[in-house]
Amino acid sequence: MNDQSQNFNDDFQPILDAYGSEDYKEAVKLWLPLAEQGYADAQYFLGAVHEHGLGVQQDYKEAVKWFRPAAEQGYVDAQFKLGIIYEEGQGVPQDYKEAVKWFRLSAEQGFVYGQYILGSMFEDGLGVEQDYKEAVKWYRLSAEQGYAKAQFNLGSMYSEGYGVPKDYKEAVKWFRLAAEQGDADAQWDLGYMFKNGLGVEQDYKEAVKWFHLAAEQGDAFGQYILGSMFEDGQAVPQDYKEAVKWYRLSAEQGLSAAQCGLGEMYYGGEGVPHDYAEAIKWWKLAAEQGHEEAQYNLDNSA
Numbered sequence: 457m458n459d460q461s462q463n464f465n466d467d468f469q470p471i472l473d474a475y476g477s478e479d480y481k482e483a484v485k486l487w488l489p490l491a492e493q494g495y496a497d498a499q500y501f502l503g504a505v506h507e508h509g510l511g512v513q514q515d516y517k518e519a520v521k522w523f524r525p526a527a528e529q530g531y532v533d534a535q536f537k538l539g540i541i542y543e544e545g546q547g548v549p550q551d552y553k554e555a556v557k558w559f560r561l562s563a564e565q566g567f568v569y570g571q572y573i574l575g576s577m578f579e580d581g582l583g584v585e586q587d588y589k590e591a592v593k594w595y596r597l598s599a600e601q602g603y604a605k606a607q608f609n610l611g612s613m614y615s616e617g618y619g620v621p622k623d624y625k626e627a628v629k630w631f632r633l634a635a636e637q638g639d640a641d642a643q644w645d646l647g648y649m650f651k652n653g654l655g656v657e658q659d660y661k662e663a664v665k666w667f668h669l670a671a672e673q674g675d676a677f678g679q680y681i682l683g684s685m686f687e688d689g690q691a692v693p694q695d696y697k698e699a700v701k702w703y704r705l706s707a708e709q710g711l712s713a714a715q716c717g718l719g720e721m722y723y724g725g726e727g728v729p730h731d732y733a734e735a736i737k738w739w740k741l742a743a744e745q746g747h748e749e750a751q752y753n754l755d756n757s758a
Contacts, residue, residue: 480511516547552583624655
């Protein structure tokens with residue numbers, strides 16, 4: 457350890473003590489001279505407190521001021537933060553190309569979140585020309601480090617055949633890894649794969665398991681499909697009240713298919729007392745979103 461590093465560690469300990477006790481104002485006073493001396497750690501943490509308004513007034517421009525010199529020294533967290541700030545236009549004009557620049561620098565250092573978000577920029581064509589193969593490359597690097605969102609996105613690329621040959625088995629592999637970490641989107645997609653026998657042997661009970669996990673996390677699609685399986689008695693005992701419960705949770709989030717389904721339950725008096733007005737209410741909400749079955753129901757319910 458060189459003398460400068462030793463001196464920095466000695467100076468930084470009181471800052472850590474102040475930060476740990478959430479005395480952010482005191483920490484800022486101690487960080488400032490070190491940041492001005494060019495210590496990347498201090499610059500990053502000073503940027504972070506201004507970003508979040510800890511001990512100082514929230515100020516994105518000031519956050520950028522401190523994140524930038526840390527990022528330019530190769531401080532990976534600061535590079536990623538700077539990318540987010542440019543992507544969202546916080547304290548700077550929104551600039552996807554500049555965001556990509558900083559995400560790439562963090563990604564090239566192996567930063568899992570940088571790899572993931574760089575993949576998404578390539579997938580969506582933000583700040584770069586849309587390139588699914590490049591998206592897959594970065595998603596894979598992040599996914600192999602265990603990041604659930606990257607695993608889900610990589611599974612989606614295999615499921616759709618974007619940037620890679622369509623391969624449902626490979627999609628299931630990545631969906632399962634993400635789903636087992638609790639990713640609701642992956643849980644829904646894994647349920648869908650089991651329900652339809654894509655990449656796995658068709659298994660309705662396994663599908664229900666994953667739909668249920670997604671639904672319990674508030675996933676509107678999981679709630680809707682679970683409601684439909686209870687309505688039809690598919691791999692679960694037919695239970696109209698349970699169907700209504702899940703349709704309602706999904707419908708209240710605005711999913712038109714669930715709104716239509718809930719309206720039909722009220723119209724038929726299944727799981728709830730027959731209520732024509734309530735049926736019309738939910739069908740109208742669905743029809744306003746362009747749901748054709750709901751519009752048909754409205755046109756033929758008079």
